[in-house]
Amino acid sequence: MPNSSAEGRAVSLTVNGVLRVVEIDERTSLLDLLRERLHLTGTKKGCDAGACGACTVLVDGARVNACLNLAIRLQDAEVTTVEGLTTGDGDLHPLQRAFIDRDAFQCGYCTPGQIMSGIGCIREGRAGSRAEIREWMSGNICRCGCYPRIVDAVRHVAAGEGA
């Protein structure tokens, strides 16, 4: 006979501007919370070990690997995922637009993480030159090898924002 589910604890956090109160298993990572409980599958699981960056989201404005953060520790946190970048009218974030214009992806699997990381990189003031972007975007692996174009896209948006 099936056993009952693990006893959970509630956590409340804001995801893409919406307050969510969720009963979770204490073992649940932010990544699995987003994907399996909140059905926000734009954030991807690549390695589940903090080595690839596919799950990059913003927590309280800073880029983090969602797989390395236990959801239970994110009480009152503000989380932004790729789904939260687009406005209600469907307007793309400038970096999303730049990724399309520069063809900064192929398979698209690492793309949400690249974009969230790129936004973080620009906010941190680490997008001042191609060399700097290459260094500070190196936590996000792209196996299709779109790196030069990812740099192009981040540089374009950073330059536009005067970063």
Added chain:
Amino acid sequence: MSTQPEVAVGRPHERVDGRLKVTGRATYAADHAIDDVVFAVLVDSSIGRGRISSIDTAAAEEEPGVLGVLGHHNAPTLPYEDNADGSYNPPGRRLRVFQDDQVHFFGQPVAVVLAESLEAAQHAAHLVEVTYHVERPSTDLSTAIGAEPVTYVRGDAEAALDPAPVRLDLTYGLARNHHNPMEPHATIARWDRGRLTVWDKTQWVGDGTQRELATVFGLSTDDVHIVSPCIGGAFGSALRCWPHVAVAALAARETGRAVKLVMARRQLYFGVGYRPAYEYRLRLGAHRDGRLIGALHDIRAETSSYETFTEEVMVPGQMLYRTPAVHQVYRTVPLDVNTPTYMRGPGYVSAVHVLETALDELAHEIGIDPIELRARNEPVADPATGLPFSTRRLQECFTIGARVFGWADRDPEPGSTRDGDQLVGTGVAAAVYNTARTGARAAVRVRADGTAVIQTATTDMGPGTATALTQVAADELGLDMHDVTVHLGDSDLPQAPPHGASTTMASVGSAVHDGAHRVRRSAAELAVGDPCSPLHGADPTDVVATGGRLHLARDPRRNDSYQALLTRNGRAWLEATGLYTPPAEETRSMHAYGAIFVEVGVDHRLGLIRIRRMLGVYDAGRIINPRLAESQAIGGMVGGIGTALLEHTVTDHRDGRIVNPNLADYLVPVNADVPNLTAIFLDGRDDHADPIGVKGIGEVVQIGIAPAIANAVFHATGRRVRTLPITIEAMI
């Protein structure tokens, strides 16, 4: 029929699925919202060879949320009907999940835990206690005995080499490479009244995954439905239906629920295939002016104990250069490992590395320029088959590349250039990959609202299949691109070949072209027979279409729109099935070619190798979308940087364990490893290859990168490293 104007093809259009991918709405295998799924986590063998003596699931089953554990101790017998022909299952006896107690390699799935939550399944997987009768595995390619070889003989190479004025005897070692797509392999399986639906990461929904599952479970293929709309990279790893897919389907049948199985990154190192490791001895004989006399190839490659995997590693040595005498011995070496599979540029990546590094060694030995050496060995026809080349512009690639790269300024002396702490060197290599095509079908429908839908069971792992097919269809139908929608990745759609080996555009693109041509022709025939049409009475072969309007090629004023024509005639749509069938016998030697130029800097104290710049010049036939083609080329170069400098697994031969099955220890190129890379595609088309003139891009762009880098490292330092990857350790 009049030729359609080229409007969309050849333009750098943005991807048709770009918006989906940047907003996170593209659905990869694990993203499908299937209700009430059970989570499955595989338990891997912790020995490299032996037998399972017991599986204790008590502790796992006590874990809250766990529904059960499946293994050979309790799994039902599965039919596993023969599926050798037409699949990518190599000769041998494929792994049959949970059907016996045998362990063939470290990491083999020995059980699967099923639970209501991912957390419970992951935890319980660690609680399954498996005991084994352990045997010592054989995993060392360098010491194991090979199987009966495949040989190729042209002339008498032994005799030719003996008196050769210049002789080289070179042995290369090429590490195993793993595809490591960013998306781990994942499967969701569900049974509905005897019919199996699988949302899967697969490059081959039809005869690949659909037929494999049908044979595993003894079903008609009509009862197996495969859905794979988006693939997060694959590079060959998803050409075969691997054991975990059958596990997910079995678990779904046993639980009566949908089952979701996502492989951990670690499991990708033994749960799916890889590019096999090679030991490759090449003996070359040449005249003092560089002309080749003969070559002896002794090739050893790893395979598993239960399947014999081979790939086209012999072809480049037979046809890339004029070589009068060639003797090749290709031996697979069965080891206690999982079976290798095709990886981007299969066989060619490995063989061309050896050939192109050896030619660089020969050029240095006799003191001529490496590009000149290649020109002196340029064949006039395919040296292996005697067939004329359809198109072969390799020397043009070198000439243009040399000019753009500034090759003439090079001092040929190794170690002659310094930039700060870096020794700077440049290297070249050729690239080649055969243009293969396979039969394909595509349904093309133009609707009364003036839009079109294309359906075909190919997939898109990243190159932009949907975008390029949209361009081909739009031009042949005479529609704007935004009025054309392409549906892919579903086994219910018209049959398409595996999405791999650079065959997709040549095969499926040609089928789409044919279908669109048929629909336009039937529209033209409908119009000329319609008294209400401005085209009434015209010769239908004079009719072309642009911007949604059919018109006379010579008189655009006589025109009729698809929309008006179909509406007037009460037709909801016009449709046709497009076909592509490759010729039964080839009359030309068809390959894509490239010339690769690389500049590296090697820190003279640390041995650290950095790529400073890279240029690839390609003869790949017609380019449907230059923006996408350039992205593919850059991606191939990045893959080649990995092969050359970073990627290798380390196996502990005591138990067959891969020591570095993760992205922190199996290094792949990151952004900081990659400078600006440049790709140039020669204008042109290959009309012998296929109706749309393409030769394929995906493979050739990863070939020749590693040898160009290795040759540049030699030029920078004077150190010739004959093993890949060329790590820092090798340089110190």
